[in-house]
Amino acid sequence: MSIEAVKNHFKQWSREADVMEFETSSATVNQAADTIGVIPARIAKTLSFRGEGDQAILVVAAGDAKVDNKKFRKMFGYKARMLSPDGVLQQTGHAIGGVCPFGLANDLDVYLDVSMKRFGTVFPACGSANSAIELSLAELFQYSKATNWVDVCKDWDQESDE
Template sequence: MSLQSVKAFFAEHAPEIEVIETPTSSATVTLAAEAHGVEPGQIAKTICLRVGDRVMLVVARGDARIDNRKSRDAFGGKPRMLDAEQVAEITGHPVGGVCPFGLASPLPVYCDVSLRAYDHVVPAAGATNAAVKIGVERMAALTGAEWCDICQDAVPEPATA
């Protein structure tokens, strides 16, 4: 059902965007990067969080980590990740396929500024073997996302000689 809800979302809102189904799992950032031939940072991971009584989705680059202080400051409380059962119930998507498209119920969506390092990203699409390639700004616009800055600053990789 989840993959179908994402396909229906794109059919209605952005019919030019194709849902890509892979023969292998892309349920983790590493697997998704391998399946789609991109670097891990270009995978747009979607995390379902609760802050007090509010539940929200945060989309961030695949290699980013949430900064506790920044997220408390941005959301007014300490965010907690929901368990897999809660995520599936609230979003309609299984863990590994969670995305901000075709949700079972409306949720606020936040896109972390870390995504802006890329023109296009690859978020999941409602199944552990489905994704879309989408422009970062287009994804934010389609989902009504607000931009936030809650991830740790990227640590540059050491230069090689």
């Protein structure tokens, strides 16, 4: 079970008990925001893209951000092509709705988009369609083993705050 892999991942920092499980769905940004009681932008969504070769890459972005194809190509050197639902499950071990950069099935490069930097904390999913954890940006970077911060998104409100 995917959420168990995520909880196991968080054990190394004694944070497994901080994984929240909900009675209602948190599969979409808006559902997660409603369930947790925050603005949608504070939901840290994990997007899965075809990388070079057989490995995918993950980009974690604010809930109100959209991938900018020009920025993506400039950053990574290839076109942004999202994985199919089967590809996401195969690469991450998580089904759509619970995809996160924790407890991954494969060792994937994780990038954090600057669209999240306007918040003190964000809420990424935890491997299921009804879970999340509240993390500071430093914790998200550490726990996701992120490669770097990137600027590959558009249409997010730079004036937004918590």
